[in-house]
Amino acid sequence: MWRFTAPAQESSVPRTRHAVRDRLLAQGMAGERYQELVDDLLLIVSELVSNAVTHAAVLSPQLHCELEIGPDRVRISVVDGHPYRPKAQESDPARPGGRGLLLVKSVTLQAGGACDVERTEAGGKVIWASLPLPGTGPAGAGRCGDDPDEDPDY
DSSP states (O other): OEEEEEESSTTHHHHHHHHHHHHHHHTTOOSHHHHHHHHHHHHHHHHHHHHHHHHTTTTOSEEEEEEEEOSSEEEEEEEESOOSOOOOOOOOTTSOSOOHHHHHHHHHHHTTOEEEEEEOTTSOEEEEEEEEOTTSOOOOOOOSOOOTTOOTTO
16 A cells, blocks of 8 residues: 655645656556556546545645555545545536546446545545456446535535
8 A cells, every 4th residue: 555645735636646647657557558547547536636625624734645556456545534425416517616526436437446435533534446457357336425424515
């Protein structure tokens, strides 16, 4: 498991994305075989870190990105100290933003992966997505959000 800690600031979105990309490449995920997987993971981490910066920074001045590469899957997680679970919002042209988790869910499920939100022991949350490595089976079905105690404004 690899962990990257960053302040809950806008500048952490590209910093975290670049750190994840560098780690994936260092683990041998270069070349055409891994391109779609790497692109999907970088999109997911960008959206999750952006959400943490936008919505959790008041209660969580730092966020943590975790990357775990298994024999048949890659799991990317973003951990923050905000207690409420986010919910994937439907597209609303009148409301800017709010579609990041919907995008994460869509990309994850299209890749044959799984995603979810869990509580941490410290009272925060971890939002994760698990994608299958090329040439392996699906990582399972999952969801993102959909908890009755979620924050409706997240």
